[in-house]
Amino acid sequence: MTRKAAAFGCHNIHDLREAARRFLPRGLFEFIDRGAEDELCLERDVAAFRRVRLLPRVLRDVSRADPAGELLGGPAAFPLAVAPTGGAGMVRHHGDLLLARAAAAAGVPFAISSASNMEVEQICRAGGRLWFQLYLWEDRSLSMAVVERARAAGCEALVVTADIPVSPNREYNRRNGFASPFRLGFGNAADILSHxxxxxxxxxxxxxxxxxxxxxxxxxxxxxxxxxEAAPRARFRGDSLTWDEVARMRDGWPGRFVLKGLLRPDDAERAVALGVDGIVVSNHGGRSLDCAAATLEALPDVVAAVSGRAEVLVDSGVRRGSDIAKALALGARGVLAGRAPLYGLAAGGQAGVEYALDLLKEEFVRTMGLCGARDLSELDAGLLWRSPAEIPAGPS
Ligand SMILES: Cc1cc2nc3c(=O)[nH]c(=O)nc-3n(C[C@H](O)[C@H](O)[C@H](O)COP(=O)(O)O)c2cc1C
Known part of the structure; x- marks a missing residue:
């Protein structure tokens, strides 16, 4: 790790973010880094992780603390999957493949975005555990054809994203010319040529x-x-997606099925009722509804509603290995990370993503040790410090 830190000059995800900022044109950096509108949700997500405090258990022989576990029925070297992120191919040449290879090397699942810049079959050649994330194109038959290709190429899980029914408002992308379609003009030509x-x-x-x-x-x-510009039938179009359509997708997909982008316990109940294997409590990293609750604020009620009938994962705001421990203590099975691997990708290609994942894993293992947790089951709710305001008043 020290040699790698020297190679990248980075000691944590925040440093990798700065390296990404230096490497990428500003418009592209903002495209991956920023949130929607006033970025309140993004701030809230990160702040919610920061607010959680733990009460470590001591003197428990943590010399062999084991971070490995299972996510969606398969092994994960630590409880993290690389989130689906469109646009990775703009960050690095063949960025989608580099992310997939790094996830395979780290022993964690990788969710391929349906907005990836490489064909699903090419990305699947990376090996490792692969999931396929679905956005729907206006012509639904195009989406179903891709789902079938993903299955044939070896994707074990289908992840349907539910939290972008309409296009979110990200004004900086329009200012920077990084909207879809991407336009090269006077403004961003200078930005690009200066990188x-x-x-x-x-x-x-x-x-x-x-x-x-x-x-x-x-x-x-x-x-x-x-x-x-996309042809009309090839535009992403999620506004008419309903529970009925998701139920049909569930029935038609033979592998694990995950709904990503839920925050409400009643939606989680509904997802469980239609037979999902997993739920990702997510607000798209603060990139969708700016006034949405932070995912950690929403997580405990979703965990309670699901009550062990499906795996609950959480994302949006993971920047430290300790964030993964906090998510587990709050009842999640694991986390997804989107921006952290993308910062690594910008900073150093595949090696940069591997480094980002190494950093998160090392920090997670250290947190386990410092908390007296010998395996994942020991990252439980008993570790959570409760603020005096939350503790019910006892008899006076
Ligand atoms: C640049 C970028 C592109 C994304 N593209 C997708 C996508 O194609 N599909 C999807 O379901 N989520 C997408 N997301 C959301 C991520 O899957 C994930 O929910 C989010 O990044 C988690 O927050 P974090 O970045 O703070 O880890 C994207 C996120 C970013 C930052």
Whole structure:
């Protein structure tokens, strides 16, 4: 780890974020880093993790603390999966594949985004445990064809994202020319040219190969470059998605089925009733509804509603290994991380993602040791410090 820290000059995810900021054009950095509107939800997510305090157990021989466990019926070296993130192919050349390879090397699952810039089959060649995340295109048959390809290529779980029914408001993307389609103009040309390392390592390679990265999972005539307007039937369109349609998808998918982007216990109940294997308590990393609750605020009620009938994962705001321990103490089976691996990807390609995952794992194992937890089951609710305001008043 020390050698790697020296190579990247980074000692934590915050340092990797700064390295990503230096490498990427500002518009692209903001595209991956920022939230929606006034970014209150993003702040709230991170603050909610920071607020949790633990009461460590001592003198418990933690010399062999074991961070390994199971997520969705398969092994995970520690309780984290790499979240689906569209746009990774703009961060690094073939970024989706680099993320997948790094996750495989780290022994954690990787969720392929349906908005990835490489075909699902190409990404699956990375090996490891792969899940496929689904957004729906206007022409539903296109989405179902991709789901079938993902299954054939070896994806074990289908993750349907529910929290972007309409396009969220991210004003900086429009200001920076990083909206969809991506437009090159006077404003961002200067931004791009002032980041020659990115331009050479990423954009020039695509241009030499004959074009810009594309929405690669659409069938060929529709797989438009990120600089082109999508054909109407190939636009992402989640506004008409309903529970009935999700139930049909559940019934048609033979593997594990996950609903991502729930915050409410009644929605979690409904998801369990239609037979999901997992729920991701998520607000899309603060990139969707800016006035949404922080995911850690929503988590305990969802965990209570699900009551062990499905796995509850949580994301949005994981920046430290200790955040994973906090999520488990609050009842989650594990976490997803989106931006942390992307910062690593920008900072150092596949090695950078591996480093980001190493850092999170090392911090998690250290937190286990410092809390007296020898395995994941010992990261329980008994570790949570409750503020005096939360403690019911006893008899006076
Ligand atoms: C650049 C970027 C692209 C994303 N693309 C997708 C996507 O294609 N599908 C999806 O379900 N979620 C997407 N997300 C949300 C992540 O899966 C995840 O919920 C979120 O990043 C978690 O918060 P964190 O970044 O604080 O870890 C994206 C997030 C980012 C930052």
């Amino acid at each position: 020659p390392r990115w331009f050479t390592a990423v954009m020039l390679r695509y241009l030499r190969e004959g074009g810009m990265p594309a929405q690669a999972n659409l069938p060929r005539p529709l797989a438009h470059a990120v600089t082109r």
